[in-house]
Amino acid sequence: MKIALVGQPxxxxxxxxxxxxxxxxxxxxxxxxTVRLAWSTVRLNGVVAELVDVPGxxxxxxxxxxxxxxxxFLLNENISLIINVLDASLLxxxxxxxxxxxxxGIPMIVCLNMMDEAERRGVRISSQELSALLELxxxxxxxxxxxxxxxxxxxxxxxxxxxxxxxxxxxxxRDVETSVEQMQGVIESNAHxxxxxxxxxxxxLLENDDDIFRETGPEASDTAVRLRAQLxxxxxxxxxxxxxxxxxxxxxxxxxxTATVTRPHRDPRATLDSLLTHPLWGYVFLAVILVGFFWAxxxxxxxxxxxxxxxxxxxxxxxxxxVPKGGLKHALIASLMDGVQGGAGIxxxxxxxxxxxxxxxxxxxxxxxxxxxxxxxxxxxxLHGTSMLPIILGYGCSVPACMATRILPSRRDxxxxxxxxxxxxxxxxxxxxxxxxxxxxxxxxxxxxxxxNALVVIFSGWLLARVWPEISAxxxxxxxxxxxxxxxxxxxxxxxxxxxxxxxxxxxxIAGSLVLGLGAYWNFDHYANVxxxxxxxxxxxxxxxxxxxxxxxxxxxxxxxxxxxxxxxTSVATVLTATQIVVFTIFITFYIPCLxxxxxxxxxxxxxxxxxxxxxxxxLATLMxxxxxxxxxxILGR
Amino acid sequence: MVQIVAGQSATRxxxxxxxxxxxxxxxxxSAPMGGAILVxxxxxxxxxxxxxxxxxxxRILE
Numbered sequence: 255m256k257i258a259l260v261g262q263p264x265x266x267x268x269x270x271x272x273x274x275x276x277x278x279x280x281x282x283x284x285x286x287x288t289v290r291l292a293w294s295t296v297r298l299n300g301v302v303a304e305l306v307d308v309p310g311x312x313x314x315x316x317x318x319x320x321x322x323x324x325x326x327f328l329l330n331e332n333i334s335l336i337i338n339v340l341d342a343s344l345l346x347x348x349x350x351x352x353x354x355x356x357x358x359g360i361p362m363i364v365c366l367n368m369m370d371e372a373e374r375r376g377v378r379i380s381s382q383e384l385s386a387l388l389e390l391x392x393x394x395x396x397x398x399x400x401x402x403x404x405x406x407x408x409x410x411x412x413x414x415x416x417x418x419x420x421x422x423x424x425x426x427x428r429d430v431e432t433s434v435e436q437m438q439g440v441i442e443s444n445a446h447x448x449x450x451x452x453x454x455x456x457x458x459l460l461e462n463d464d465d466i467f468r469e470t471g472p473e474a475s476d477t478a479v480r481l482r483a484q485l486x487x488x489x490x491x492x493x494x495x496x497x498x499x500x501x502x503x504x505x506x507x508x509x510x511x512t513a514t515v516t517r518p519h520r521d522p523r524a525t526l527d528s529l530l531t532h533p534l535w536g537y538v539f540l541a542v543i544l545v546g547f548f549w550a551x552x553x554x555x556x557x558x559x560x561x562x563x564x565x566x567x568x569x570x571x572x573x574x575x576x577v578p579k580g581g582l583k584h585a586l587i588a589s590l591m592d593g594v595q596g597g598a599g600i601x602x603x604x605x606x607x608x609x610x611x612x613x614x615x616x617x618x619x620x621x622x623x624x625x626x627x628x629x630x631x632x633x634x635x636x637l638h639g640t641s642m643l644p645i646i647l648g649y650g651c652s653v654p655a656c657m658a659t660r661i662l663p664s665r666r667d668x669x670x671x672x673x674x675x676x677x678x679x680x681x682x683x684x685x686x687x688x689x690x691x692x693x694x695x696x697x698x699x700x701x702x703x704x705x706x707n708a709l710v711v712i713f714s715g716w717l718l719a720r721v722w723p724e725i726s727a728x729x730x731x732x733x734x735x736x737x738x739x740x741x742x743x744x745x746x747x748x749x750x751x752x753x754x755x756x757x758x759x760x761x762x763x764i765a766g767s768l769v770l771g772l773g774a775y776w777n778f779d780h781y782a783n784v785x786x787x788x789x790x791x792x793x794x795x796x797x798x799x800x801x802x803x804x805x806x807x808x809x810x811x812x813x814x815x816x817x818x819x820x821x822x823x824t825s826v827a828t829v830l831t832a833t834q835i836v837v838f839t840i841f842i843t844f845y846i847p848c849l850x851x852x853x854x855x856x857x858x859x860x861x862x863x864x865x866x867x868x869x870x871x872x873x874l875a876t877l878m879x880x881x882x883x884x885x886x887x888x889i890l891g892r
Numbered sequence: 893m894v895q896i897v898a899g900q901s902a903t904r905x906x907x908x909x910x911x912x913x914x915x916x917x918x919x920x921x922s923a924p925m926g927g928a929i930l931v932x933x934x935x936x937x938x939x940x941x942x943x944x945x946x947x948x949x950x951r952i953l954e
Contacts, residue, residue: 312905312908312909313908315904317901317904317905317908343935344910344934344935344936346910346934347909347910347934347936350908375935492900494900494904495903495907498904498907498912499907499912499913502907502912528920528921531920531921531923531930532921533921533922533923533924534924536921536923622939625939626921626923626927626928626930626939627923627927629923629927629928629939629941629942630923630924630925630926630927630928630942631925631927633926633927633941633942633943638941639928639939639941663901727899727901727902727944728902728940728941728942728943728944729928729939729940729941729944730902730905730906730909730938730939730940730941730944731938731939731940732909732936732937732938732939733930733937733938733939734937735937
């Protein structure tokens with residue numbers, strides 16, 4: 255049995271999903287956070303069901319891959335209950351989707367979410383009246399605080415297996431209604447048995463929906479073409495636009511019948527927003543926020559690193575003192591502790607504050623503002639503001655960033671955005687930058703690397719846009735209200751992302767450290783290093799770092815741990831020069847995306863494009879590394 | 893808002909966000925150097941790229 259959470263983007267579906275299923279689906283305050291279906295088996299009032307979090311859709315006509323995945327699911331799966339989530343503060347617009355879903359004839363319940371927000375906006379909704387008019391149960395909720403969610407599922411499960419009365423109340427202007435009826439007649443006369451009501455199919459055909467055409471056969475298609483042309487001549491605009499405005503009018507009427515609008519409360523967020531989107535101050539704040547974010551992560555991170563590393567060092571020294579020096583046991587313990595220390599002492603201290611900061615920016619709703627601010631600049635390099643969302647998400651992890659490109663309508667934009675998103679230092683690479691460059695050379699250097707990276711990303715965007723020119727279709731992006739995230743939401747999200755490091759990367763890291771340690775013990779790593787020596791030589795790095803670079807392809811943070819392992823010391827500055835540290839970091843930052851990202855890329859843009867992207871990043875990394883090697887000594891004076 | 897002279901998909905996307913003929917829009921902000929504009933339509937804010945915004949015909953009310 256399937257229960258689907260369906261609603262417009264950013265209406266809080268995932269928050270409701272998580273409050274029942276545990277923190278499984280990433281939430282965020284921007285449209286298109288959920289780009290794929292999330293499933294969870296839940297037990298609701300004695301009923302075991304598959305709860306499905308469906309990506310947000312504005313209507314059943316899709317604009318991008320994320321939305322068409324949602325639509326396909328709704329049209330083809332056998333769904334027992336639709337929970338239609340609405341942002342109550344945007345009631346009239348949200349009802350348009352409700353009207354569309356209502357005609358599908360699937361048992362349904364309406365969830366008026368964000369009731370607190372509606373109240374603040376001065377929108378009073380009578381849910382009884384709405385329920386009576388829609389002929390559906392309506393439950394009010396405040397998702398992020400969990401208010402009303404239990405009641406929603408209690409009433410929802412009661413709807414399952416209850417036949418839904420046809421929506422007689424959705425009747426349109428006579429000319430449109432006549433066309434719909436004629437269309438319906440043709441569909442019903444067809445021998446095919448359809449799972450969906452004929453009225454729903456008829457309307458979708460008049461809206462020129464390709465997915466439905468495939469289902470209803472040629473005779474219906476011919477009639478649809480004729481009726482659409484007829485509507486177009488009488489109304490003077492395309493049939494789909496006629497139907498959309500019918501729906502719009504009906505939703506508007508419902509809104510007027512059930513809601514009263516009084517004066518909104520004064521909203522301090524409006525003042526904040528006028529500052530953060532100001533043509534001058536907006537950019538100043540953007541810079542301040544990014545640099546502040548950077549300092550905060552570094553400050554917390556180095557504090558934690560000092561505290562944890564010191565203790566772990568003591569433990570390592572103690573353990574090593576127990577076994578004879580130079581033996582296999584000694585090598586084993588040393589490399590094991592390197593792996594443990596790498597995770598707890600170097601990666602986690604920076605990763606945790608970084609993820610918290612990013613989660614906060616995402617949940618507050620700042621990212622769409624950045625998209626707005628950057629649209630002009632991005633246009634110049636042949637992209638548009640919406641592409642900014644996946645690129646910023648790339649600072650967290652490249653994998654969800656590549657998936658987030660599904661909110662972009664054009665294939666070319668998806669390619670560009672996913673390549674650029676993989677060039678941006680993800681949290682693992684940021685860890686390398688923080689723990690190496692910031693820690694040994696000072697935070698200004700690390701900031702410099704981030705800025706340098708941003709320049710290279712902009713340049714790459716410009717270059718790739720020239721290689722694949724296409725007039726970018728301009729941004730249309732909803733900018734949500736600011737929302738103060740609850741602590742539980744933040745920790746849930748940070749843990750969701752951290753879990754991957756703790757249960758997947760860290761064990762891999764320890765294993766990698768053991769392999770390298772044993773390899774060094776038996777002198778195996780020598781061959782790998784020799785094979786990679788052309789690369790290490792042009793970069794001016796010690797030959798022993800060859801294997802490290804290979805490990806970096808598995809997981810980027812592995813390169814850092816392996817660095818310490820390969821050099822035989824955790825105080826890197828004693829063996830590497832400042833230039834070498836920077837070159838190593840730059841190379842690691844740019845070169846071939848990690849394995850998980852490559853897999854994600856293949857899925858999003860295909861094998862050929864992924865190979866191209868990997869080759870491009872490798873060449874770029876080598877060029878940048880060599881350039882840094884040549885230029886830096888001049889600045890550093892050595 | 894008077895009319896939109898743009899492609900099918902853009903027109904649809906705007907309509908889904910509540911921007912269609914007859915809607916009252918309020919321009920909240922416009923970014924410098926040919927950047928996007930921020931429009932308030934019935935309580936929801938929409939960022940629209942400059943090129944796209946040029947295709948939205950409006951009659952100025954105040």
